[in-house]
Amino acid sequence: MNILAIFAHPDDLSFYSGSGTLARWAEEGHSVFTICCTNGEVGTLRRDMTKEQVTEKRLKELKSANKILGIEEPILLNYPDAGFINGPELREKLVYFIRKLRADRVMTLDPWTPYEVHPDHVVVGRMASEAATFASFPLLYSDQLKGDIEPYSCSEVWFMGFLGHQPNCYVDISSTLEKKMTALLKYEGSLEILAKLFAPDIDPANVTMEDMKKLTKFANRLLRSMASVTGKKVNLKAAEAFFVQKILPGHFDNFQQLMSEMLGNPPEPPKIY
Numbered sequence: 001m002n003i004l005a006i007f008a009h010p011d012d013l014s015f016y017s018g019s020g021t022l023a024r025w026a027e028e029g030h031s032v033f034t035i036c037c038t039n040g041e042v043g044t045l046r047r048d049m050t051k052e053q054v055t056e057k058r059l060k061e062l063k064s065a066n067k068i069l070g071i072e073e074p075i076l077l078n079y080p081d082a083g084f085i086n087g088p089e090l091r092e093k094l095v096y097f098i099r100k101l102r103a104d105r106v107m108t109l110d111p112w113t114p115y116e117v118h119p120d121h122v123v124v125g126r127m128a129s130e131a132a133t134f135a136s137f138p139l140l141y142s143d144q145l146k147g148d149i150e151p152y153s154c155s156e157v158w159f160m161g162f163l164g165h166q167p168n169c170y171v172d173i174s175s176t177l178e179k180k181m182t183a184l185l186k187y188e189g190s191l192e193i194l195a196k197l198f199a200p201d202i203d204p205a206n207v208t209m210e211d212m213k214k215l216t217k218f219a220n221r222l223l224r225s226m227a228s229v230t231g232k233k234v235n236l237k238a239a240e241a242f243f244v245q246k247i248l249p250g251h252f253d254n255f256q257q258l259m260s261e262m263l264g265n266p267p268e269p270p271k272i273y
């Protein structure tokens with residue numbers, strides 16, 4: 001399979017569900033591609049760095065994380081960070097990449113999550129979903145159809161991050177948990193931003209080397225425990241949870257499940273991979 005993860009900021013795949021599953025698919029021999037839409041250049045509370053310096057640091061972290069996870073180098077779209085993405089333009093680009101990479105499965109942020117305030121998460125999740133469901137229509141963006149670029153039917157969208165729904169799918173990441181942890185602890189800038197979560201006494205605008213050691217230690221403990229708590233729900237040692245939607249051209253396929261429930265069948269239990 002060709003799998004394409006589409007996200008807004010360099011660290012989006014790392015802290016919740018995402019990277020452990022992508023690493024597992026890569027180990028199983030699937031081709032795993034990633035598209036990062038912005039460089040995340042405003043993602044710091046520090047006053048001693050320019051946007052260019054933050055970009056350089058975060059993209060370096062992303063590239064080394066992908067290497068650890070055993071997946072392809074990221075494709076960078078270089079949109080400005082924090083609310084300036086042109087949605088329809090992004091959708092056209094994403095349709096192009098889904099066709100070019102022949103993506104069977106798209107993983108992205110859930111734009112319908114309640115209280116999701118980050119405009120980049122909302123627009124990227126939404127445009128990735130639209131692109132995945134529309135890439136099969138030959139009359140849409142037909143000027144893209146040259147050379148080996150053909151309309152392509154993507155089969156599924158996997159929503160990650162804080163989900164707006166009960167998960168309907170769990171992936172066993174016990175074989176890739178170490179890779180996930182090593183990759184995510186590379187994101188020093190993100191650990192600074194999330195300091196309040198891991199160590200409330202550390203000032204995120206002023207993180208010393210000593211603080212960073214503490215943050216890394218606490219983050220390591222908390223995120224391992226998240227994987228294990230998620231896993232416990234389905235009797236796995238470590239898991240990531242997703243909300244998966246199957247695709248009919250131009251739609252998500254909610255119809256089959258709805259029809260089955262209308263016939264009096266109980267809702268399907270979550271799938272475990």
Ligand SMILES: [Zn+2]
Nearest residue numbers: 008009012121
């Ligand atoms: Zn983000």
